[in-house]
Amino acid sequence: QVQLQESGPGLVKPSQTLALTCTVSGGPISSDNYYWTWIRQPAGKGLEWIGRVYTTGGTNYNPSLKSRVTASVDTSKNQISLKMSSVTAADTAVYYCARDLGYSWLDPWGQGILVTVSS
């Protein structure tokens, strides 16, 4: 079955760019026309949708984050990526990737990666 695994630096300095990768195993991400989604969760708080990227590269982003976020897909590596620029402490959260089967039907999810923004 499809499994997702997030990776990237656990610590990012303020004003820098956060870069995360989600590696998909269990099948080629290009085999089905799904969206691949990024979600985050600050400690003790709820889930926030960041954005999604289609297998052909089309994207949608949370309007509140749109100016700082870029999601992309690399079918040759079976990976999706997230870049978030000009980070602040408010971007400290656990970041999850998930497959989007259609309009918020997210399954499965990765285990998540904690990213801390601090100098």
Place this chain on the structure above:
Amino acid sequence: QSVLTQPPSASGTPGQRVTISCSGSSSNIGRNSVNWYQQLPGMAPKLLIHSSSQRPSGVPDRFSGSKSGTSASLAISGLQSEDEADYYCATWDDSLISVVFGGGTKLTVL
């Protein structure tokens, strides 16, 4: 402030039936199906209900979902201690052109 409104907490005793509500608007729940997620302590969220009322394979039939107008509900019958978790509703918002989540409901099994 979440686009979808959920009660912050709910509770019940073992064996009881508990419902969690999720209120939205005509641009989200009113037009699109709702999905529910269960997040056990320290774990990633897991799909519990999709398409407003469908249970994925492996989810006990104690869990059920429904939608009416601009609101949705998750019902858990025969409450068990392992159901203690955070529950989130989610849907697509046609105006925001984004996925929106509820603020989450922390379920306590007394």
